[in-house]
Each structure stands twice: as C-alpha cells, then as structure tokens.
Amino acid sequence: MDLIIGQILPYTAAVVFIGGVTWRIWRWMIPRIVHNITLSPWPASWSAAIVWILWQFATFWNLLKFDRPLWAGAWFMHIALFLMLGGHIAAFYTVGLQFHLMAPGIITPEMSLALSDWIGTVLGLIFLVALLYLLGRRLVNEQVRNISSASDFLHLFLLIGIAALGNIMRLFPDYHLGYAPVREYLAGLFLFNPQPLPDHTLFIMKYTLVMTLMIVFPFSKLMHSFGFFWERWIVNRPYKEPARGLPGARLQLRK
Amino acid sequence: MSEATGLRQPKKASADLFRKLGVEPVPDNEKVQEAIRHLDDFRFRVRSFVMAMESCVKCGACAEACHTYLGTRDPNNIPAGRVDLIRKAYKRYFTVQGQLFPGLVGAQDLDLETIEKWYSYFYQCSECRRCAHVCPFGIDTAEVTFIARQILYWLGIAPQLHAATAEAILRTGNHMGLTKAGIEDTLEFLAEEIEEDYDGLKVEFPVDKPNSDILYVPSSADFMLNPNTLKGAAMFFKYVGANWTISSEITEAGNFGYLSDQSRIQREMVTRLFREATKLGVKKIVWGECGHGWRAAKMYPPTVSDLPGVKRIPITHIHDEVEAYIKAGRLELDPKRNDRKVTLHDPCNYARACGHSDNMRVIMNAVVPKGAFVEMKPSREANFCCGGGSGILFDDPDMYQFRILASNKKAEQVRETGADTLCAPCSICKAQLYPMVKEHKLPVEVVGLIDLVGHALVFRD
Ligand code: HEM
C-alpha cells in the first residue's frame, strides 16, 4: 500500500503528466498555421496580440461578455484553482511561512500561518461551490448537457472529490493534518529519499485522486489549459494592410 | 428532408458533374475508410483543425452565438455539437483515450450515416466565425467546416449548387457562367442607365483593356441581381479618373472553391486572377462587394499560391479606397440624395475576418444624412450572419425553409432598427436577404454600400 500509493504512483503520475503534456504539445506543433485566419479587429502588433491573449486569459473576457452565468462559475473556479496551486507549493515548501518570508518585518510566523489557513480555506470553499455550480449547470442547461459526454462529468467529479476532501481536512479539526508531515514526505519524493506516507486516511484518499487527475490530464480536455494559448496564437495575430490610393488616377489622395 | 437519409440536405451533385471536375466519386463501401485517411492527413497539416478538435471544453458558450442553432434548436447546429460530428471519429481513431474508452469520452466509429450527417450539418454552417468570436479559446468551427466540406468533395459529395458553380468557374472564370459578350452587353446597358439617371453623365465600363492601372473585380451576381453596385463602382472610378478595367476572364469577386474545394477550385481562381492582372499590366487589384470572396482574396493568396504576382500586385477592397478618399476629403458627396433611414448588415467575412467594421461606417456616415444611419444590435464583429453565408443559398424547398429559419435572428435585428433600407455590401448576403426580407415581411429595401456612394457623388464639369 505505502509502496504503491506512496512511492510508485507518484513517480508514475509525474512521468505521465509531464511526458503526456509534452507529447500532446509536440503533436500540436507538427501541423502548420497554414493561412492567416486572424479574427478582426486584429491586434496592431505582436505585442498587442500577446497583451490581448493574456487579458483573455486573466479575465475570461469572452465569457464575461457573452455568457455571464458561465463566467461566474468558470472564472471563480479557475482563479481559485490557480491561486491554490500556487498556495500549495508555497505553503508546503515553507510550512506555511510564505507570507512571513515575503515580508519578515511586518508579518510574524504566526500571522503567516493564520493567513495561509484563512486564504486557503476561503479559496477552497469558493473552488468547491464554483465546481458544484458548474456541475449543476451542466446537468440543468439543456444545450450543455446535449454536447457533454461522460468524461465531462467525471472531470468535475474528480475535482469536486479533491476539493471536498481538502475542505473537510481544513474545516474539521479532527481530520486536520498540517503542513509538516506532508512536507517531510514530499521532500523524500523530490530528493529520492523515500519517506513513509503520513498515516492519514483522508490525506491518502485526496492524494490518490490528485495523482489520478495528473494521469488523466494529458488524455483529456484538461489540456485546454495549454490549448488556450495554442488556439489563440492562431486566431489573434496581426495583419498588415496594403497602402491605399489608386495608381494612375487623376485624383490622388494627396493633392 | 432528404428521402434517403431523413436529414436536411441540399440536392447533391451528380457523379457525372464530379467527373467533369476531375473527381471520381468514391463508392459507398470505401467512403468511411477514405474519410478517415483524409482526416489523418489533415491532422498533420492544419493546426487550426487540430486545435478545434483537441481544446474544446464543451462549455456551450457558442450555442447561443450561432444563428443556425438559434433558428433550428437542433443540437447538431450548436458549433461544438457540429464539430463533434467529426470529433467523435477523430477521438476514436487518433487518441489514446478514444481507443481505450470510447464510450466514456464520446468517441465513435465513423459510418456512412455520420458522413451523411456531415453533409447535412456542415452545409448548414455558414462559416461565419461568430462561434470563434465568442468561444473563450477562439475555437473556429469554420476551420472544421472547410475540412469537412473538402473531404466530402473528395468523396464525391457536394451540393449541386456548389459543384455546378465550380464547373462554371473552370469554364468561364465566374460563378454565373457569364461570357465576354454577355458581360459587355450588360455593362453597356448600365452605362446607358447611368446616362439617363444622372443628367447625361458618361461613364465607361472598360473590359479587358490593356495597360490598365487598376483591375476591378466585381461579383458576377452583380450583373444579374445588384446592378447598382456595378454602377456605383464605375461612378467612383469615373470621379477619381482611374485607368481601370474589368477582366472578362475573372469577372468574379466570389470564390466558391473556397467554400467547397479549397485544394483546387480556390487555387484556380487565384491563379486566374494573377494571370489576368499580370497580362493587363495592372498596378493594383480592387475588389468588389463580396464577403467570402474578399476574405479569400485578401487573406489567402500568399499561402495558396506561389505566383510572383501575389507578392507584387497589392489587393484592396473598393471600400478601402473609397474610405481613404473620403478621409482625404477628396470626394464631394451629397448625403441628401440618400435620404432614407438605413441600417448596416456587417457581412461576417468583412467584420470578423477582414477588419472592415470601421471603413464601412466611415463611408456610410459620409453618404447618408446625419442621424439616418441606425446600428443593429449587436453589430460590427459581433454581428449575426444573414443565414446564407458560405453559399448555402439553396432553393430546394427544405433548404429554402432552413435559410429562412437561419435568418430569424437577422430579421429580428433588422426589425428592431425600424430602418427602411438594409445595406448589405456582399453578394451572398444580398442574395440571402432578398428572400429573407420577403418571407419575414420586412419593410426594407436591400442595397449595397457602393450603390449609395455612386448615388451621392456630385459630379461637376
Ligand atoms: C489557460 C488557462 C485556462 C483557461 C482559459 C480555462 C478556461 C476554461 C473555460 C472557459 C471553461 C469552461 C467552463 C465550463 O465548462 O464549465 C473551463 C472548464 C474547465 N477547466 Fe479550465 N481553463 C484554464 C486552465 C485550466 C486548468 C489548468 C485546469 C486544471 C485542472 C482547468 C480545469 C477545468 C475544468 C475541470 C473544467 C470543466 C468544468 C466543467 O466541465 O464544467 N482549467 N476552463
């Protein structure tokens, strides 16, 4: 058990995730962008194009403009997700002292821990609520249900499972685990110096789901996180207009 | 509905017609295999196709964006649903998950029935790109439609309308099959009309004139349906004193090849264009009012042709040139002559593919009185398609009814403006909007934009 879930699965998941994503992107790079199919009004330059793409990325602008109810679920879900991903790395690496290390003069270690707890809890709840909302939408909205397949629901269930377990561990002191034991275990993985899995059922369950997600990721629509940039690179690019004016005409643009 | 398939399908071109186009129709028992082979080919060649296949999250934001879904409420007309008709097979044959767990990820073997569905639904898509405009990732269903139609064409499946038009292109260089004599005849007649209507104004329509500076490429449909657009262009060229000509070898701003056979007919048009432009020694090509054709002429030549002329002879749209002259203050226009309440239908290809939202408005505001121009909602790049885009102008009763359904949204938009004139500067839009206006009982006249320019130009001397 410890060997399979604690030692073999993590390396497998990491290899499948990194290898799979690389392979998918590699394959995207083989076909060419054959014609300039930019969407007009197009950006005036490559830098304007990049700004536009990042703006779309940060705000989910199109959803905000054309599908407000979807935006409300999707944007909060993704923002919570991105912040929590960052938060997990920072908090486990520094054992919750990340804010103290950022501003040592102002924030004490205790404050940092409290802040980390508080932000994590709020984000975790937003994430879960937003996911449930997206699931509800997928079930209730006929158009969306029509174009969904089983996997579309499974991804949501997987994330909801992860979010729910995380929230239980946060909110119910009986099930709390804390950063330190996890850090010790993860450090073992990173340094190839095996440490036992923390003896904590909920943690092991959540951890297994996360590794499942990593394995599924390259073979699923979750690749849209990278696909976003590859697709927009095709449809948001500059175009240079030819000069105006009719050669040989009696009346010229400039007298 | 088609008797055989129970699907909404336009009349198919005959095998004989396909043979004339150099395509031997694939027998039914080989179609599936052949289609998979083509899909396999495309996924190594066209990235926009691969990204549409692989990055959709099925969020459904595109559903209400598509006028065909709004008009029919058919889930296969949801852009993501339409793409799924191909994506299911793509997943089945080309992805790990689709090979291992087809049921789970919505992968399906390809069969003849699905190919018939392709024919139905990819000829209901008007390649308007409104879904690309709305999708959070910018997934462009039109890119998938292009490929679906190309594969169908190679299998020997295309609408009679598209195949017959392709045949006319190979024969005459234009969609309507106009001959040089017919072209000259019509133009002579139009010159006389102008002389009568505008106080004896003498306007020439040169055809195949050697040593011209400008090659004007009108839509062949203008010769039959929209003569005022031709007149407007000639009056503009007369006004600025351009040394211009029309070529009887390429009297066609449209490009039906782009809409069904990009591999050959689209290229044929580009080749003809630059061959003629080179022969006539022109310094610039100016395009007439046609949306898809303008996109094909503006955005595609550098990547579909390696003829040297493509890099040396610039192409602009007549709207671009009129706009520049207006901005330079070089045209005297009398807006009072167009004293009507007019709204503008942004042709999809202008607004979402060619960057024309501004120039049309500069022109419009210069040629109608202040306050006479009312915007539709939404407009510009968010505008809805007329319902006829990509040449789905079928007359068989079932498809005609579809055209009217697909224009529901447009009709609603036009009605809300309360306009009496609907300006639609694109041949396909015009051909679609004439019946749309009739069936939806809209009290508007459909006109082109250059028509209004010609009418407002003040000639002195
Ligand atoms: C490049 C950044 C990303 C963008 C722009 C983006 C955008 C979107 C959009 C617009 C949706 C549609 C919402 C919906 O279907 O309900 C969506 C769904 C989803 N995204 Fe992302 N996403 C990004 C990154 C990610 C990442 C990194 C993950 C990681 C797991 C992720 C997980 C999901 C999931 C699970 C859904 C499905 C929600 C559902 O089925 O309802 N996204 N994303």
Ligand code: SF4
């Ligand atoms: S809006 Fe884009 S991502 Fe969403 S379902 Fe439509 S094509 Fe797919």
Ligand code: SF4
């Ligand atoms: S291109 Fe236009 S008609 Fe085709 S799916 Fe997209 S919105 Fe619908």
